Amino acid sequence: MNDRNRLRRRFLQFLASSPALYYNPYTLSQTLTDPYAPETVSRAGDAINVFDFHETAKRSLMPGHYTYMALGTDDGGTLSANREGFKRFQLRMRRLIDVSNIDTSIELFGKKYPIPIILAPCGSNKAFHPDGELAVARAAKTKNVEQILSTVTSTGVEQVNEARGRPVWYQLYPSREWTVTEALVKRAEASGCPVVALTVDLPASNREVLDRHRRATNSDCQMCHSPQANVIPQKPMYQNIELSGGRSPDGSFMDWDFVDRLRDATSMKLLLKGIVTAEDAALAVDHGVEGIIVSNHGGRAEDSGRSTIECLPEIAQSVNQRIPIIIDSGFRRGTDIFKALALGADAIAIGRPYLWGLGSFGQEGVEAVLDILKKELEIVMKQARTTHIAAIDQRFIT
Numbered sequence: 298m299n300d301r302n303r304l305r306r307r308f309l310q311f312l313a314s315s316p317a318l319y320y321n322p323y324t325l326s327q328t329l330t331d332p333y334a335p336e337t338v339s340r341a342g343d344a345i346n347v348f349d350f351h352e353t354a355k356r357s358l359m360p361g362h363y364t365y366m367a368l369g370t371d372d373g374g375t376l377s378a379n380r381e382g383f384k385r386f387q388l389r390m391r392r393l394i395d396v397s398n399i400d401t402s403i404e405l406f407g408k409k410y411p412i413p414i415i416l417a418p419c420g421s422n423k424a425f426h427p428d429g430e431l432a433v434a435r436a437a438k439t440k441n442v443e444q445i446l447s448t449v450t451s452t453g454v455e456q457v458n459e460a461r462g463r464p465v466w467y468q469l470y471p472s473r474e475w476t477v478t479e480a481l482v483k484r485a486e487a488s489g490c491p492v493v494a495l496t497v498d499l500p501a502s503n504r505e506v507l508d509r510h511r512r513a514t515n516s517d518c519q520m521c522h523s524p525q526a527n528v529i530p531q532k533p534m535y536q537n538i539e540l541s542g543g544r545s546p547d548g549s550f551m552d553w554d555f556v557d558r559l560r561d562a563t564s565m566k567l568l569l570k571g572i573v574t575a576e577d578a579a580l581a582v583d584h585g586v587e588g589i590i591v592s593n594h595g596g597r598a599e600d601s602g603r604s605t606i607e608c609l610p611e612i613a614q615s616v617n618q619r620i621p622i623i624i625d626s627g628f629r630r631g632t633d634i635f636k637a638l639a640l641g642a643d644a645i646a647i648g649r650p651y652l653w654g655l656g657s658f659g660q661e662g663v664e665a666v667l668d669i670l671k672k673e674l675e676i677v678m679k680q681a682r683t684t685h686i687a688a689i690d691q692r693f694i695t
């Protein structure tokens with residue numbers, strides 16, 4: 298056999314023993330695609346996890362609106378930290394406890410909810426679906442969860458309450474001028490809102506990412522927005538409120554005296570949204586605040602690089618069960634929710650996930666996101682052998 302034939306024979310022997318000969322298009326496609334990669338879906342019910350709604354919304358939303366939703370501050374350090382933070386905690390799973398029946402319900406401020414999930418306040422929902430906050434309210438009604446309505450909602454609180462079937466919770470951005478703040482609070486109170494959440498984490502907002510995007514896409518936003526530079530005065534909650542001359546929303550002046558003043562000015566329960574340290578949590582309790590939302594605005598406030606799940610242990614210790622703790626920023630999985638409950642939260646809130654659902658399929662998408670998170674929470678509760686929410690405590694986390 299000459300060299301050429303010997304080589305040919307070796308090559309054929311190699312092929313005969315190679316898995317490539319048993320070519321199977323199914324296994325090949327499995328190895329070529331990432332099985333964890335999110336996919337776009339054409340029906341809400343086809344989504345496997347909430348990331349599928351992200352992928353779907355990304356493709357259907359206007360680029361400017363998508364970026365407004367997706368952005369984080371500066372380099373997005375806090376945005377990614379919010380997800381990475383969950384990896385710093387692991388679950389300690391128990392065995393051999395009957396988990397045939399699981400109860401995911403909680404009680405908060407005297408009301409019972411089927412799941413420990415709240416819809417966080419997000420402004421301008423009409424940027425994601427024409428039905429905007431009304432679609433979210435209808436989903437909140439069907440699933441019986443709480444919706445916190447943003448001050449910069451694209452629909453007035455009265456209409457949203459009607460769609461929800463009962464008054465929602467109201468989120469407050471204050472103005473330096475007390476009369477403006479007071480008018481917002483009185484309107485929410487008059488509409489029946491039982492809770493007001495004062496957002497305390499935005500003394501200054503950083504629009505760098507959004508501005509970069511605007512420049513890159515050369516988008517002047519006038520397809521949706523009227524040419525005036527400031528869209529805030531056009532928002533429904535500011536109807537009939539004069540916002541010129543330093544009266545526009547501004548969080549930079551706020552201090553604990555302001556919290557006291559607000560506490561005295563309303564009969565609504567007062568929550569502080571944006572607490573990230575034990576010191577401020579303790580002060581909140583001292584100032585008669587009725588609940589805390591541990592939040593960094595979903596990575597949109599400061600680029601501290603610190604996730605909320607990592608802030609939670611010190612806050613839970615400081616609050617010591619005196620008032621409810623709600624936490625948001627980065628929650629995407631049932632295991633994330635489980636970890637927060639184990640570390641001392643009473644409920645969690647989601648922002649972007651329900652906006653992804655809204656942007657993909659309106660009300661149905663928001664409902665599907667809540668269903669997926671409930672299902673995932675049930676699974677991990679079964680795996681950890683916890684039959685009800687109160688059973689989830691520090692022993693399940695390390």
Ligand SMILES: Cc1cc2nc3c(=O)[nH]c(=O)nc-3n(C[C@H](O)[C@H](O)[C@H](O)COP(=O)(O)O)c2cc1C
Binds near residue numbers: 366468597626
């Ligand atoms: C598009 C968008 C708009 C938001 N608008 C508000 C707002 O008006 N008021 C507020 O307190 N928080 C606002 N937030 C922050 C959310 O309430 C919440 O803290 C955050 O989205 C939670 O993080 P997640 O998006 O990772 O779930 C907004 C967040 C997003 C994504």
